[in-house]
Amino acid sequence: MTAVDAGLCARWMAATAALVTEHADELTALDTAIGDGDHGLNLRRGFAAAAEAVGDTPGAVLKAAGTALVNTTGGASGPLYGTFLRRAAKALGDDPTATATAFAAALGAGLEGVRRLGGAAEGDKTMIDALAPAVAAFTGDDFSTAARAAADAAASGRDATKPLVARKGRASYLGERSAGHIDPGAASSALLFEALAGLT
Template sequence: MTTVGTATLQDWIGRFSAAVAEKKDWLTELDSAIGDADHGANMSRGMTAVVEKLGDTAPATIDELLKGVGMTLVSSVGGASGPLYGTFFLRTGMTAGAVAELDGAGLAAALRAGLEGIVARGKPEAGDKTMFDAMAPAVEVFENGVQRGIPLAEVAAGAARAAEAGRDATLPLVARKGRASYLGERSAGHLDPGAASTALLFDALAAAIAGDS
């Protein structure tokens, strides 16, 4: 696969929704240690709403697809997750544009725009113990892989591994953003739930691009 179309990206969304539903209790358990204990439930509710709204037929253009995902998340997910994930998908869709497919460079640019949307909204930095710690390295690996001409499925798999490594790297960190930051040193020793769901996001993207069953 050298390009991704609306059907592949809708498959991505469906796979992410299924992964969030499967890991809902785990995500909530992570959030119960350092947050409001609602990340899993909120994300599962939001992604279920997304899948229901999309239905079985992919929209004609990528911007319509991803902007629809973003707006649904903003309206249906509470806490910080809705606005942050919503912004990610809105910016990704806006940058993708009214096209039916993207090549690797186009998808990399769209993902970068999504990350920059999260930065603009939440002002996270590396080491803050947030979803940024998983997403930023994933996007960077995706961009670098595309620039080096690596096959798209391998690029996406590498980005997923980078997101997982970024998630795991939040374990010893002391949170500097969000509810977890109120705990100070006690936030160390726990995975960040937003980074955990972000790893699921990139794993789902890799699986959709690879066409895994």
């Protein structure tokens, strides 16, 4: 597959909502260990709303989904995921389809938006630790291959957060005690890219 259309973006949001719902208890358990214990609940509600997003272009779908996340998701995750999708949407513009290369650039724009909003970098034990390697791995002209590589990179990034000491977010309040736990934001980010890979 080489082109991304509105239908694929809508299916991406629906698939993410399904995976988040399936793993909501796991996300909540991860967040209970080093956060405030509401990540699974918040994202389940947020991506359920994002899955209802409609639009006639990829950018329109992702913009609507991002707005839904911001409006319905509590905590920091709503603004962060909403920013990721809305910045990606802005990069895609009004074109009816996008190449894999253009979609990769849009994901990069989304990542940069999250970095600016949250102020985190790789190694800080946040969602960036899964998002950044996923975006870096999404390369090439074939969407299916790029999406699978991105999902695998996100999963590796998620797992790599376990030994880290959190330097951003609520988990950072725990200091050294945050080590030994997978970051919930990285875990949900891995689900986002697993959902994308599953479409192809």
